[in-house]
Amino acid sequence: MSKGGYPSVCVVDTHTTRPEVPPRLIQGRRRAGVAQTLLFLLVSVALCGMAIEACFIYRLYRPGSAASASSSKLIADPVVTSPPKPLVIPPSKPVAHLTDGQDVVHDAKIMAWSMDAGPLLYEMDYKDNSLVIQKEGYYYVYSKVSFLDIDVFYHCVNRRTERYLGGSIPLLMLLRLSGGSSAMRSNSFLAGVFHLTKGDALFVEVSATSHIARLKSYENIFGAYMI
16 A cells, blocks of 8 residues: 555556467367368268269159169069070090981982081091091990881991901891881881991991981981990
């Protein structure tokens, strides 16, 4: 208290500086501002994505639109898948199986075989109406023919080989004598096992190929396979 009962005058220095804000508080405010900005951007992007998705769904399922029709067709129609291809295992030994066919023109007595009916030929050749052996060994040889039983009919499987120069050797044979006056449908099946060498040729001979019945290709067959 000053003299006379009056309070003393407080003198303020206007040139003094304010206390500085602590650095940690400034950094905290900056981080809060960056976080708020980032959050705002994320929310904006999410809202834009939802809006775009809503527009796309509306256009996709709008009645009469091409996209809706195509999607409905895809949903309604069952998925058609192609069947798996069968696994083809190659033979382990030489084999041949031949059949008759519409492309075949027989000789007078020697039967020919179709190359258009999916013949099976593995390590064996077909040349001059004959199966040509490429690998020496024991083979099961067979032949079946369907024919009209008139008078005399014979069915043979013959072999040509370099070891025999006198012609062909009959391996299998059937002889049929018919005493009937009318033609009867019949068939002949021949089969046997033989040792064959490389270059041997096998062929089928009949009394007359004009008597062969040719309604189905599998009625007349010829083949061999190594055992």
